[in-house]
Amino acid sequence: MSYFAAAAVRRKEKWSAAELSLSGVSDVEDVADRLRDVDPDADLSVLFVESDDAYLVIMRLDEGEDLRVFGSDSVFAAESRLGALLLGDVEAPALDLDEAAEPPAADEDAPRAVEPDVDPVGDADLLTDLGVSSHQLLALCAHEGMLPADVTAQVSHSIGCADEVDELRDA
Numbered sequence: 001m002s003y004f005a006a007a008a009v010r011r012k013e014k015w016s017a018a019e020l021s022l023s024g025v026s027d028v029e030d031v032a033d034r035l036r037d038v039d040p041d042a043d044l045s046v047l048f049v050e051s052d053d054a055y056l057v058i059m060r061l062d063e064g065e066d067l068r069v070f071g072s073d074s075v076f077a078a079e080s081r082l083g084a085l086l087l088g089d090v091e092a093p094a095l096d097l098d099e100a101a102e103p104p105a106a107d108e109d110a111p112r113a114v115e116p117d118v119d120p121v122g123d124a125d126l127l128t129d130l131g132v133s134s135h136q137l138l139a140l141c142a143h144e145g146m147l148p149a150d151v152t153a154q155v156s157h158s159i160g161c162a163d164e165v166d167e168l169r170d171a
Helices: 028-038 075-079 081-087 134-142 148-159 162-170
Strands: 003-011 014-019 044-051 055-062 065-071
Touching: 003 028, 003 148, 003 162, 014 162, 028 044, 028 055, 028 065, 028 081, 044 081, 044 148, 055 075, 055 081, 055 148, 065 081, 075 081, 134 148, 148 162
Parallel strands: none
Antiparallel strands: 003 014, 003 044, 044 055, 055 065
16 A cells, blocks of 8 residues: 655644654554644644545644544545544545535536545535635545545645645655
């Protein structure tokens, strides 16, 4: 299993990013602790974990507290140790893909999902206050042909940390 884990942290409206190693973690709280360690004084910490060009998990901490988790597909928890570790205790989202398949009409450029074959889990609203609605996030994950890296790029652009995350990917 291959993965890419990018932690984007914001302090006083300035973003920075660091690649995060998940080797040796035993549960989701260990992952949250590593995210906290990137910048213990961060106002906001977001972790993007892409696995095998198939799955994406987004984790969020506000001021190091209140862990929120979203996963692009519940299958990830069944198919890998990392998926089980990140998504094992996560419940289904409040919205389903059928609701997200057609984004609001105002956003003509938004990806449109057709017959989604993914089952997202967790808190689809975790980035709403940063400009990525649950509908947008679910539609991105369900859009045919979108890789986890594509979703990360789109989301990081929307929340303002695209340059920092791209630098990690290019390193």
